[in-house]
Amino acid sequence: MKILIVDDSTTLLNGLVSVLENIDSLKIFTAKSKQECANLLLQEKGKFDIAILDLGLPDAPDGEIIPFMEKFSIPSIILTAKQYDQNNPLYKHDFIIDYVIKNGSYALDYTAYVVERFIENSKVDVLVVDDSRSFSAKIKHLCKRYNINTILASCAEDAIKIMKSKNKIKLILVDYIMPGMNGLELTALMRKKYKKDEISIIALSSIKDKDVVAKFLKYGANDFIYKDFSDEEFYARVNSNLDIIKLFELSRDRANKDYMTGMYNRRYLFEKGTRIYEKTKKVDDYISCAIIDIDKFKNINDTYGHDIGDIAIKYIPKILNTFLDDNNLISRVGGEEFCIISKNISEREILDLYEQIREAFEESVLTIDDLELNFTVSIGLTTSFGSSFEDMLKKADLALYEAKETGRNKVVLLK
Numbered sequence: 001m002k003i004l005i006v007d008d009s010t011t012l013l014n015g016l017v018s019v020l021e022n023i024d025s026l027k028i029f030t031a032k033s034k035q036e037c038a039n040l041l042l043q044e045k046g047k048f049d050i051a052i053l054d055l056g057l058p059d060a061p062d063g064e065i066i067p068f069m070e071k072f073s074i075p076s077i078i079l080t081a082k083q084y085d086q087n088n089p090l091y092k093h094d095f096i097i098d099y100v101i102k103n104g105s106y107a108l109d110y111t112a113y114v115v116e117r118f119i120e121n122s123k124v125d126v127l128v129v130d131d132s133r134s135f136s137a138k139i140k141h142l143c144k145r146y147n148i149n150t151i152l153a154s155c156a157e158d159a160i161k162i163m164k165s166k167n168k169i170k171l172i173l174v175d176y177i178m179p180g181m182n183g184l185e186l187t188a189l190m191r192k193k194y195k196k197d198e199i200s201i202i203a204l205s206s207i208k209d210k211d212v213v214a215k216f217l218k219y220g221a222n223d224f225i226y227k228d229f230s231d232e233e234f235y236a237r238v239n240s241n242l243d244i245i246k247l248f249e250l251s252r253d254r255a256n257k258d259y260m261t262g263m264y265n266r267r268y269l270f271e272k273g274t275r276i277y278e279k280t281k282k283v284d285d286y287i288s289c290a291i292i293d294i295d296k297f298k299n300i301n302d303t304y305g306h307d308i309g310d311i312a313i314k315y316i317p318k319i320l321n322t323f324l325d326d327n328n329l330i331s332r333v334g335g336e337e338f339c340i341i342s343k344n345i346s347e348r349e350i351l352d353l354y355e356q357i358r359e360a361f362e363e364s365v366l367t368i369d370d371l372e373l374n375f376t377v378s379i380g381l382t383t384s385f386g387s388s389f390e391d392m393l394k395k396a397d398l399a400l401y402e403a404k405e406t407g408r409n410k411v412v413l414l415k
Helices: 010-020 034-043 065-070 105-121 133-145 156-165 183-193 210-219 231-256 266-283 297-304 306-323 347-363 389-405
Strands: 002-006 027-031 050-054 076-080 096-101 125-129 149-153 169-175 200-205 223-226 287-294 328-334 337-343 366-368 371-373 377-382 411-414
Touching: 002 010, 002 034, 010 027, 010 105, 027 034, 034 065, 050 065, 050 105, 065 076, 076 105, 096 105, 105 231, 125 133, 125 156, 133 149, 133 231, 149 156, 156 169, 156 183, 169 183, 169 231, 183 200, 183 210, 200 210, 200 231, 210 223, 223 231, 231 266, 266 287, 266 328, 266 337, 266 389, 287 297, 287 306, 287 347, 287 389, 297 306, 297 371, 306 328, 306 337, 306 347, 306 366, 306 371, 347 377, 347 411, 377 389, 389 411
Parallel strands: 002 027, 002 050, 050 076, 076 096, 125 149, 125 169, 169 200, 200 223, 377 411
Antiparallel strands: 287 337, 287 377, 328 337, 366 371
16 A cells, blocks of 8 residues: 655654554655655556645645645545634545644654554445435445445345345444334344444434434444534544454454464364354264374474574465465464364365365475475364364374374375
């Protein structure tokens, strides 16, 4: 993602670059005048994802940079030394997503927050449930400006169907008065399936009745907005709710994921794996358990050091993720060992799949500076339910032991 920062203050530019360079995959371009900005836009063919624009530039002292940038439609944050004036026509331009008062270090932090929120918004979907086409179109337009993808539903029944098929939805905006099931009833229904820390619900209504607000909050809404909201209030509430969901996700990740690889940890494997096992066994569907282990990993550590060993461990998920989708639970169970639980894949298909994975490791070369590292893996696999989930894990571990004892770099299946 590319960002363009236009400000004539070297101190502010350096400060912004300093706080923004910590954001992954963000390429930063800077300009100190309207002319330098124009040169960069020409050089990059206007292809910037977001911009930060100062209203007081040497060759554009009265905000002339704003109408100049309008033709490029780049979502932009305004930097200004003056207090916000909602009647100022400069703030009315459709590509302006936020403004920042230049009042010290907090201005830098807030600008970085807006940029990060803009980037994060591309990873989530927002479901808008409202029978008014014009109002839904307004919400969709506002969300698009802030890089949020919206999915529209005209009634509660459609929203329920959408929720079953879309797993990126993190926020639901729901109207109170709708044909059929109303917003309160839909909120209560959603809360039976999704907790407040999984999906946030913001209720919408044009009815100025505090009892309506209280009812929505009791039924499980996270927030409430009257429909005569300003753009600024809308963005503040939506972003705040998405921030809270993100914090909950980070908290769950810290508890459930391995810090080194980002894969699920052993504790989560037993928690989630047991549920998958029991559900699959109940309907007598296909399930498999595989344990993957790097061959002669001690030699890698002894020869090249533990830092290289860690890189080799982190390389395993990269290969696995090219072959395995969301139907597979991947976890690091310790050291260089990874466990994969797969469902709905037949024995023949799963055996072929792990042969492909084994070959991918055998043929790949991991380049680390001047070092080219090649290693193989052994894979223990079972498709037998056994007597319990723990029993299935033990059987996969026995298959891994056999693979190691009979030559390594192979897949062994125990039924």
